[in-house]
Amino acid sequence: MSKRVSIYTVAKEAGVSTATVSKIINNSGSISRETSDRVLEIIKKYNFVPQQRRQTGSAIGVVTFLLRQGPLMAPFTARLLNGACRQAFLAGRDLVLIDGERLAGLTPEELYCHYASNSLAGLLICNVAAENPFCTKLRKSGIPFILLANGSTDDSVNFVTTRNYEAVYELVDYMLCLGHRRIAYMGVLNRAVDSHRERLRAFYDIHNKHGIDPYPEYVLDLPDAEISTIKNALTRLFARLESPTALFIGGEELDKAYTLLPQLGIEVPARLSVAGLRLDDPLDSGVIEWSCITQPTERIGCVAAQKLLELAEGQCAYVREYLDNSLNYGNTVIRHEE
Incomplete structure (x- = not known):
């Protein structure tokens, strides 16, 4: 300028x-x-950018699409925001939470004006895939933005996410190697965002490698992560004459599902082996030795905020960061013999 x-x-x-x-x-x-x-x-x-705005410094905007939950009610989103907030404050910047639904109807020019008039360094985007029309308008607007916990094959999209495909592929492979041939998959928004699509793709790919066709009725695509939704889905799943011997949780609801299973009369791991994704939790008591993938959720937010500032200041031309997950082979998955 x-x-x-x-x-x-x-x-x-x-x-x-x-x-x-x-x-x-x-x-x-x-x-x-x-x-x-x-x-x-x-x-x-x-x-x-108006002069008075430039003098006050730039804040980091976080755009979240609320879906059915408030942004701070979803533990995954809350941890992302906590990481972004810590990094923003360390850099002497504010963090501004923005309602994505309110911005979705704006033109690229209006989006740019909102960004400039609010003195934003750029935007971190939650709960939206790269192909969403909102992201298309952001690219046209020229506003620096980074997708949080969602990747993309489009070279024009910046993102910070984790290696979802590799981690799920490896853990489900472990379950198959232990003799499980009827593994159910339960996920949230399986086909709506890239991270969940990658997890489901890995689930199918590793089954194909073992020469196994997953049962279509065992793949549960849930509209939300509420307890009632999960409980109803599990009740129907285990009412089948030929029920699964293992369950993989493709969202971050491993703890929720685990607490519901005893209510359904299902003992883990004696009757059902359970694995999936968990949120990083520094307060975890370690009572349960999970078979799980732990995502560095707060670190995603932290790295994304840092990279967004670098992007806005011209220190880098693009951001395509894949962070590693932690994989643990615990005692919630055991060998199965037909």
Whole structure:
């Protein structure tokens, strides 16, 4: 951005007053759509940020799409935000939580104006896949952004995630090698976001390697992670005459499922071997020796915030970070013989 560009430059080129430009930047007052679009296009053209905003420093915006839960009610999202928050504060920046549903209807130009007028260094995006129309508009807007815990094969998308495919492939392979041929898979949003698609793909790929066709009725794609949803799904699953001998939890609901199984009369691991993904928890008592994949959830948020600032400051051209998960072979999975 040229240092000579000011609100007067924008106003003059748009043929409006500085007061009109100010109202558009701050999303206040009644301005026609035609005038607003013309001013926003010029603001984007010059990458203009109001002087008073620049002097206050830049914050990190976190855009979260709430789905059915509030952003802080979902433990996974809460840990991501905690990591991002710690890194932002260490860098002397604020963290701003933004409702994605409210931004979803904005044009790329309006998104850029929101970003500039709020003095944001860039955006961290939760719960959205790269192919979502919102991300397409973000790419067109030129706003620096990073997907949190979601990868992409698109080279134009920045992300920080974990190696979901490799970890799930290895743990399910372990279960198959122990003789399990009827493994159920329970996941949330299996086909809606990249991280969950990768987990499900790994589940199918390792079965194919062993020459086994997974039972379609054993793959549970749940709309949310509420206890009632999980309980109902498990009840139906184990009501089958030929029920699974093992269960893989493809979301971060391993603890939830484990606590529900005794209520259904299912003993782990005597009747059912259980493995899956867990959240990193520094307060974990270690009473249960899980067979599980532990994601460095807070570290994802921390690394993403750090990389976003580097991206915004021109220290790097792109961000495509894969973090390693921790894999543990515990006693919740045992050998099975037909």
